Amino acid sequence: MESRREPPRPEPDEETIRRLRERDPEAFRWLVDRYGGPLFTYLARRLQDRSAAEDLVAEVLLRVLRHIDRYQDRGRFSAWLFTIAHRLCLDHRDRRGAGNVVDTADVEPVSPEPGPERGAASAQARETIERALAALPAEQREVFLLREYGGLTFAEISDALDCPLSTALARMRYAVLKLRRDLEGFDV
Amino acid sequence: MSDHHELCLLYHSGEIQAGRKTAFEAHLAGCPSCRELLLALGVAERVAGLAELPAPAIDAPAVLAAAESRGHGATSAVFVVLALAVLAVWPRGSDRVASWGELDRDLAALGAAVERLGSELARTETETEIDADFRALERQTRRGL
Numbered sequence: 001m002e003s004r005r006e007p008p009r010p011e012p013d014e015e016t017i018r019r020l021r022e023r024d025p026e027a028f029r030w031l032v033d034r035y036g037g038p039l040f041t042y043l044a045r046r047l048q049d050r051s052a053a054e055d056l057v058a059e060v061l062l063r064v065l066r067h068i069d070r071y072q073d074r075g076r077f078s079a080w081l082f083t084i085a086h087r088l089c090l091d092h093r094d095r096r097g098a099g100n101v102v103d104t105a106d107v108e109p110v111s112p113e114p115g116p117e118r119g120a121a122s123a124q125a126r127e128t129i130e131r132a133l134a135a136l137p138a139e140q141r142e143v144f145l146l147r148e149y150g151g152l153t154f155a156e157i158s159d160a161l162d163c164p165l166s167t168a169l170a171r172m173r174y175a176v177l178k179l180r181r182d183l184e185g186f187d188v
Numbered sequence: 189m190s191d192h193h194e195l196c197l198l199y200h201s202g203e204i205q206a207g208r209k210t211a212f213e214a215h216l217a218g219c220p221s222c223r224e225l226l227l228a229l230g231v232a233e234r235v236a237g238l239a240e241l242p243a244p245a246i247d248a249p250a251v252l253a254a255a256e257s258r259g260h261g262a263t264s265a266v267f268v269v270l271a272l273a274v275l276a277v278w279p280r281g282s283d284r285v286a287s288w289g290e291l292d293r294d295l296a297a298l299g300a301a302v303e304r305l306g307s308e309l310a311r312t313e314t315e316t317e318i319d320a321d322f323r324a325l326e327r328q329t330r331r332g333l
Binding site: 023025028029032036037038039040041044045054057058061062065066125126129130132133144147148149153154155166169172173175176177179180183 | 193194197198201202203225227228229231232233235236238239240241242243244246247248249250251252254255256
């Protein structure tokens with residue numbers, strides 16, 4: 001049984017990174033087109049707060065531009081970008097107060113809006129998917145989102161979250177098994 | 189979690205070491221648990237694809253402008269005030285340094301002045317940076333992200 005992953009989304013090449021350092025608008029547009037959707041999805045589902053995610057998308061892109069000179073030889077660009085996003089999520093959580101833990105059972109799912117593959121799922125299935133993702137424990141959801149939307153390898157996730165590789169793998173396993181159970185009966 | 193389950197995840201992500209891939213694929217043929225995990229990983233991929241959200245509108249010029257506003261003016265100001273500080277304590281015209289002690293005191297005063305000015309400018313640069321960020325984000329909000 002072969003792995004059936006889709007082709008990975010492209011990383012920026014050296015020329016694009018050089019142009020980003022020069023604040024080239026077309027290079028920045030490429031960055032937004034390439035990462036805007038996955039980044040927003042990661043933030044919205046991680047924070048369970050669409051409005052906060054909209055603010056943080058811009059903040060992540062701003063940080064990327066400001067610190068692009070530090071990117072040299074720091075692994076894959078996607079891993080670096082999503083590590084910035086992860087840290088901003090932690091900052092956001094800290095600003096809200098460590099005591100304001102969101103009980104995922106009470107959180108309304110991020111409202112689904114028409115996306116690239118909306119036509120493939122009924123409204124009921126989409127709602128069920130939304131709730132299943134929201135119901136993942138935060139640590140499992142964190143790994144799942146970095147893997148599926150950031151495209152990070154498990155080694156990169158381990159680095160980003162500063163946790164052992166085996167921990168990242170275990171959280172992903174529990175996440176996908178829970179999703180499969182919660183979505184049993186739906187054709188996905 | 190068993191080693192095989194870890195290998196399963198690494199196999200699915202393409203991270204499995206080349207030397208272990210063939211052996212793992214042979215293991216898959218006789219392991220329902222690993223096959224079930226692979227199926228679950230495939231479902232998770234499809235779920236993620238269905239659940240991806242479209243990006244909000246990004247005010248690209250505002251973000252680019254915010255990235256540019258790094259307080260370049262403050263850097264120039266540092267050199268100006270340093271020059272002024274030097275002129276303020278440096279012996280002028282026909283003044284003579286009466287002793288090495290006087291020179292030491294002048295240099296100490298110059299050092300203290302530079303340190304004080306450096307702190308003030310660091311605060312100014314940070315405030316300028318923060319103000320620029322807020323202005324950029326406010327523009328984005330007004331444009332209805």
